[in-house]
Amino acid sequence: MKNSNRKTFFMFLMAFLVAFFIVSLVGVLRSSFTTTGAPEIPAAQAVPSSSDSAFKTPLSFSDLAERVKPAVVNISTSKTYKGRGGFGAPFGGSPFGDDFFDRFFGDMPRKEFKQRSLGSGFIISNDGYIFTNSHVVEQADKILVKTSDGKEYEAKVIGTDVNTDIALIKIKPDNSLPVAEIGDSDKVKVGEWVIAIGNPFGLDATVTAGIVSAKGRVIGAGPYDNFIQTDASINPGNSGGPLFGMDAKVIGINTAIVAQGQGIGFAIPINMAKVILADLKTKGKVTRGWLGISVQDISDDIAKNLNHKSKNGALVSDVFKGDPADNAGIKVGDIITEINGKAVKDTHDLLLTIATLHVGQKISLKGLRDGREISFQVTVAERKESVAAAAQKSGKGRFGIAAQDITPEIARQLGISREGVIVTDVESGSPADEVGIQPQDVIVQVNRVKVSSLKDFNREIAKATEKKSVTLLIKRGRSSFFVAIRTE
Numbered sequence: 001m002k003n004s005n006r007k008t009f010f011m012f013l014m015a016f017l018v019a020f021f022i023v024s025l026v027g028v029l030r031s032s033f034t035t036t037g038a039p040e041i042p043a044a045q046a047v048p049s050s051s052d053s054a055f056k057t058p059l060s061f062s063d064l065a066e067r068v069k070p071a072v073v074n075i076s077t078s079k080t081y082k083g084r085g086g087f088g089a090p091f092g093g094s095p096f097g098d099d100f101f102d103r104f105f106g107d108m109p110r111k112e113f114k115q116r117s118l119g120s121g122f123i124i125s126n127d128g129y130i131f132t133n134s135h136v137v138e139q140a141d142k143i144l145v146k147t148s149d150g151k152e153y154e155a156k157v158i159g160t161d162v163n164t165d166i167a168l169i170k171i172k173p174d175n176s177l178p179v180a181e182i183g184d185s186d187k188v189k190v191g192e193w194v195i196a197i198g199n200p201f202g203l204d205a206t207v208t209a210g211i212v213s214a215k216g217r218v219i220g221a222g223p224y225d226n227f228i229q230t231d232a233s234i235n236p237g238n239s240g241g242p243l244f245g246m247d248a249k250v251i252g253i254n255t256a257i258v259a260q261g262q263g264i265g266f267a268i269p270i271n272m273a274k275v276i277l278a279d280l281k282t283k284g285k286v287t288r289g290w291l292g293i294s295v296q297d298i299s300d301d302i303a304k305n306l307n308h309k310s311k312n313g314a315l316v317s318d319v320f321k322g323d324p325a326d327n328a329g330i331k332v333g334d335i336i337t338e339i340n341g342k343a344v345k346d347t348h349d350l351l352l353t354i355a356t357l358h359v360g361q362k363i364s365l366k367g368l369r370d371g372r373e374i375s376f377q378v379t380v381a382e383r384k385e386s387v388a389a390a391a392q393k394s395g396k397g398r399f400g401i402a403a404q405d406i407t408p409e410i411a412r413q414l415g416i417s418r419e420g421v422i423v424t425d426v427e428s429g430s431p432a433d434e435v436g437i438q439p440q441d442v443i444v445q446v447n448r449v450k451v452s453s454l455k456d457f458n459r460e461i462a463k464a465t466e467k468k469s470v471t472l473l474i475k476r477g478r479s480s481f482f483v484a485i486r487t488e
Contacts, residue, residue: 061195065207068248070148071180072241074199075119075132075155075169077140120198120241121145121169122180122250128153128171129281131273132240133255134160137167145171148178148205159280164224165255166273167240168280180242183249185228185269188212193246194230196254196265198238208233210263217266218348219256224355225348227266228252234265243267275356289357290383292323293330295347296402296424301440305414306335307371313337314350317404317424328376331369332407338366354380399461399470399485400430403443405454420444420475421457435483437474444480445473 119136123129130145137143143155153171160167195209210232217227230243234254243252252267279286295314303311313335319326330336336344340363344350357363359382366375402425406418416422423441426432443451446460447470464470469486 061207061209064195064244064246064248065197068180068195068242068244069197069205069207070178071123072148072197072205073121073123073130074146074205075121075130075136075240076144076146077117077119077137078142079115079117079139080141118199118237119239120237120254122197122242123147123177124180124182124277126173126176126179128173128177129158130155130169130171131242131253132167132169133253134162134165134167136240137169138162143169145169147173159284159286161276161280161286163286164268164272164276166253166268166276166280168277181249182270182274183245183247183251185251185271188215188228188245188251188269190214194232194251195244196230196232196234196238196241196267197244198234198241198254200233200235200237213264215269219266223351224272226269226272226352227256228269230265230267231263232265233263234267238265287359288355288383289359289361289380290323291325291330291354291378292320292381293325294318294404295336295350297346298335299439306333308335308368312346313344313367314347324378324381328365328378330365330367330376330378332404333369333410334374335368336365337368338364340364355383400427400432401437401443401461402426403454403457406442414440416442416475420451421454431485435485437472437483438476440476442475443472444475445471447471448473 117136119132121130121132121136124131137157138160140157143157145153145155147153151174153173155169155171158168158170190212192212193209194212195207197205197207200206210230212228213231214229217229218225219227228243228251230252232243234257236257238254239256241254242250243254245251250270252270253273254265254267256266257264276286294317296317298306298308298311298313298315300311302308302315306315316325316330316332316334316336319330319332336350338344339350339353342353344353357380359380361380363378363380364375365378366373368374401423403421403423406416406420406422408418410416410422411418414422420442423437423439423443425439426437443457445451446457447464449456449460451457451460461470469484471482471484473480473482
């Protein structure tokens, strides 16, 4: 009996130990899996606050799309060209030219050909004002707008701004229209979810989703490039359509794609459109501020020579006589660092800031001159596009050279004489760039003719364009050398 009890006890003990071992092993395996396979995240971290839009992932894109789609419209346009049938219309008729056609076929009447295109837009007021791209409606003879309920209306252009590629058009609706709520693009963060709605390839309203990839992109589309980059698919026909944030508010106007970059699109920040809306409505065009200066970015070499501790700011390369900057006392060689308390990063930043100023507005401007802080009060004038275009060229000709007179300040800072003109910029890939011309080079001769001013330089360059090449004598530091640029 004793042996039987002892045997039962040992069997029970063994069963208990085996069970304990199995339970412990399962615990270890679970712990290992949790650590290496699927980390546990505290609930507070796993579920961001619904108010944190920067990291908010939508539960359903369809709910958002259904909410905002009624305010999105399809835009179709037609343009009329005149030509002669069968000979390459609408590109002007015969590939040999109209003179050839007239000589052999007489005065056969020209035919009219219509070119049609598609785009998108969104309603910003219930009485029919619509934002779209300028390039969608430019030179259009007829503009048709199709709303989400299938109705079509003829639209007229109220105002356009080619510099930002924004247009305002209007329809006369039968009743009150659904309106897209306008957001604040300045508050948009990289990584936020967005959706784009438009009319790609002539299809009905199509929704794509993605994130904001970058802000402040400059792609060479115009002087005020400041695009929102997104990977939400934007295709031909999406132009002019809205880019929505997850709060169902418009943060941008879809406008461009990169042909080489799959899935990369760009949208104009909606705040840029808000700034010019009043001008588009009342004037049909945009009136921008003007200071009367040409500026350039500060390179490492220029910063060193001017004893400027950073590359921030915009270097004044020209001041136009009688314009606001001249009247305020700004001089060539000054570095503009602030406008109305806002830091100026570079020339592009300065241009964007000036563009938002109102004519007649008095602004505070801060800068540096010979390392000393300076400040000015400037009254903003109206930007005239023809004058502004000439100012932007700042002596830049067909060879890609931007040059200016050598002022006493520049001569003193760079330790050079005032003989010739100084190169301030060289366009990348231009003929001047190919032969190695660099900013701060001094051009003293053009085709063996001495030049002592920008006026001399422009005159001789104009003459040289009629020849097969132009030879420049360059001074760089203590050395001088000739370069030849082909004009063909």
